[in-house]
Amino acid sequence: MMNDNVFNELNEVIDRxxxxxxxxxxxxDGLxxxxxxxxxxxxxxxxxPSIYVVAQGNKQVTLDKEVFQxxxxxxxxxxxxxxxxxxxIKASKDKPYLCAQIDIDMNVMSELVLKLDPKAELHHxxxxxxxxxxxxxxLIDAIVRLMRLLDTPKDIPYLSSILFQEIYYRLLSGPHGxxxxxxxxxGSNMHRIARIIETMKSDFAKPKSIDELAAMASMSTSSFYNQFKKVTGLSPLQYLKRLRLTKARQILLSDETNATRAAYxxxxxxxxxxxxxxxRLFGSPPQRDVKAIRKLTTS
Structure with a gap:
């Protein structure tokens, strides 16, 4: 059992x-x-790509119909x-939800993976x-030591990269590594899907067919469809639609633009x-949805 003092320190640093x-x-950078x-x-x-470490409170995220708490x-x-x-889903003024987000640098992570020499079957x-x-x-000890660097800025250029690597190593060598x-x-299926996701995200407004995306991943259409759904929980076209609608909602919330311009x-x-x-996705038309969110977040 982990010492409560560790989380108390994490709470204190995040809150500060x-x-x-x-x-x-x-x-x-990355924290x-x-x-x-x-x-x-x-x-x-x-x-x-990140890890989200909760120090206090409770949160959940939903991917399609699957909930991760x-x-x-x-x-x-x-x-x-x-x-x-x-x-x-759990927070108050006296005990706010507190969380540290640690970005994953996939280039650094990939270098560590090569050193670990993973089993060949993982490719498939x-x-x-x-x-x-x-x-x-x-893992929590490495994260707390990274957070402590915020109090000693002169140490950040020399020690932060080392601590990021330690955190990545702990993740890779853990049960979900x-x-x-x-x-x-x-060359692994997941790596190819991740590359396609990067392509889709960087140019999400451009029409794309499943056949085109499958060719980019060097997969058959059926294999690409199945592998993509395993990774994301969504079909390629569902993912692209969700990506576009999520981006549109963010645009509408951050700008005074109208729904027609956001659509284009x-x-x-x-x-x-x-x-x-x-x-269909958010429960009400764009302008009504955004108005309701703004009312809730300003009340």
């Missing part, structure tokens, strides 16, 4: 570097602090870009690009089709 509710960049003092609305976010003593790991719906296994794991003493290893292995920006040629699919 989170002056108000929301996500906060830190002086360490963010997140604080929420009340339950929040279900907001769509594109989660990049994590609290103190657990972490959420995302190894490929995924459009998720996040929701803080495909797992989901998201999971919830249990913290162990070695194979899920991340597969994503990093050149994310690749829809028909605003009416955009509105129908948006309503």
């Amino acid at each position: 570097y989170s002056k108000y509710d929301g996500i906060h960049a830190t002086s360490i 963010h602090c997140y604080k929420m003092s009340s339950l929040n609305v279900r907001l769509p976010v594109i989660y990049r 994590y609290t103190q003593g657990k972490y959420l790991a995302v190894s490929v870009d995924l459009p998720l719906i996040g929701e803080v 296994k495909t797992g989901k690009g998201i999971f919830v794991g249990n913290m162990d003493e070695a 194979a899920s991340i290893i597969q994503t990093c292995l050149q 920006l994310v690749g829809y040629e028909s605003p009416s089709q955009f509105s129908r699919e948006y309503s």
Whole structure:
């Protein structure tokens, strides 16, 4: 059993570097602090490869219909870009939800994977690009030591990269390590899917067929479809649609643009089709949905 003092220290550091509710960049590239003092609305976010370590409170994310819940003593790991719906489900002013987000640098992770010399059969296994794991003493200790560097800025350029590598190593050598290893292995099914996801994300407004994406992944159409769904929980076209609609919702929430312009920006040629699919995913038409979210977040 892990010492409560470890989480108390993690709470204290995250809270100190989170002056108000929301996500906060830190002086360490790839490390963010997140604080929420009340339950929040279900907001769509594109989660990049990262781990999310909860110090206090409770949160869940939803991928299609599958729910991943994590609290103190657990972490959420995302190894490929995924459009998720996040929701803080346990938080208060006295005990806010506190979380550290540690980005995963896949280039560094891939170098570590090569040193570990993974088994050949991992190339052919495909797992989901998201999971919830249990913290162990070695992993939480490395994370706390990384967080402590925020108090000694002069040490960050020399020690942060070492601690990131230690955290990555702890993840790779843990019970869920194979899920991340597969994503990093050149030529593995998961690595090929991850590359296609990067392509889709970088140019999500451009029309793409499954046959075109499968050819880019050097897979047959049926194999690509099956492998993609194993990794993301969605078909390729469902993923692209979810990506576009999530981006559109973010655009509408951050800008005063109208639904028609948002539709065109994310690749829809028909605003009416955009509105129908948006309503189906988020429960109400674009403008009404955004108005309701703004009312909740400002009340």
